[in-house]
Amino acid sequence: MNNKTFNTRHLLATALVLASFLAGTTGLAHADTPIPPDVLKLAEIICPNGKPCPPIPAGAIDCTPRTGSTIPPQCNWKPGKGDPALEPPDFDLGDVPDMTIVVGAARTATSFSYSALIKALGEYASMKNFFFDYGDGTGHGSSANLQALTSFPTSHIYVQPGTYKVSGYAKFDGQTESATMTITVPPAKEPDPTPDKVTSTDWNPAKTPVANAVIPVTSSSSSATGGMSIGTGGKTITEATSLAPSTTETKAPVVDAKASQVVIVSVPSLPAGADVSAKVKIGTTWRTLPALEVDDKGVLTLPALTFTKAGTYIVKITVATGGTKYMTVKVKN
Known part of the structure; x- marks a missing residue:
């Protein structure tokens, strides 16, 4: 893909249609071209230069016009292209439709x-060539884990107010292009009665x-342990506040949540302003949450979490200045 043209060659390696044509002719033996008797006697096809035509390679498509038969449709495809019915038109990057965000509190x-x-990309939107960065430490896919555009979540929950740079990426043939949006998320207690609608920039080459x-934001786990998504929106969003976290898993305080519903958990009694890292235990695997910071009142707010299966999920909180704390989310159906 160059800087200005979104070329379908970067989206799909098309099939090469082989045909034994000689320059200046549209066929090998035309019905209205007299065939000398000696040619019939030899029982072989002779090209217009008077020499036997080369054999058609194995697996190639025979595009030779013959009386009473129709040449395969592939013979009319443009070189290096696939079925024109399936090929999206080439278009300038300036004409690529925007992505849009309606900003919630x-x-x-x-x-x-x-x-x-x-819609503009057609079937190619379902190919794994894309990834997304929500600007809060989470994303859908990555440069090492490309995803289909059709799989992108249609909502995201920002727990903290502030300004976020949101970036969409497309990667083709080792080249990366990006479109960005900068959004300002208002505080939960001060929602905007007329939410901002932000459109993406043009797609341009990017590092x-x-x-x-x-x-x-999402991960796959075995059916036995269930899964967890981070920041993905849902119809029901609940909030829960834990007691002071414990220094051991066995004495960790518990908050309740429901399967497939979003829960935002606040954890008090931590060092004010401290940077922390947090992990959630899914089965036997610890899943990392994005980097977090304790507020000036000593309260840590975890990202919006959605658990797909009932169970008990331990949250491990490691304070950068030292010390590890635990709390538990008990999920019911």
Whole structure:
């Protein structure tokens, strides 16, 4: 893909149609061209230069016009292209439809729309060539884990108010292009009565982010342990406040949540302003949450979490200045 043209050659390696044509002719033996008797006697096809035509390679498509038969449709495809019915038209990057965001307040859903772009890309929107960075340490896919545009979540929950740079990436033939949006998320207690609608910039060449630069918002787990998503919106968003976290898993305080519903958990009694890292135990695997910071009142707010299966999930909180604390989310159906 160059700087200005979104070329379908970067989207799909098309089939090469082989045909034994000689320059200046549209066929090998035309019905209205007299065939000398000696040619019939030899029982072989002779090209217009009077010499036997080369054999058609194995697996190639025979595009020779013959009386009473129709040549395969592939013979009319442009070189290096696939079926024109399946090929999206080439278009200038300036004409690529925008992605749009309707910004919600903190702790509510911010909506994302890719429908116009998906429609423009057709079947190629379902190919794994894309990834997304929500600007809060989470993302959908990464440069090392490309995803289909059709799989992107249509909402995201920003727990903290502030300004976020949201970036969409497309990667083809080792080249990366990006479109960005800058959004300002208002505080939960001060929602905007007329939410901002932000559209993306033009797609332009970009430096490929390092592999796994963001925490994936979704993950797949075995049916036995269930799964957890981070920041994805839902119809029901609940909030829960834990007691002071414990220094051991066995004495960790418990908050309740429901399967497939979003829960935003606040954890008190931590060092004010401290940077922390947190992990959630899914089965036997610890899943990392994005980097967090304790507020000036000593309260840590975890990202919006959605658990797909009932169970008990331990949260391990490691304070950068030292010390590890635990709390538990008990999920019921």
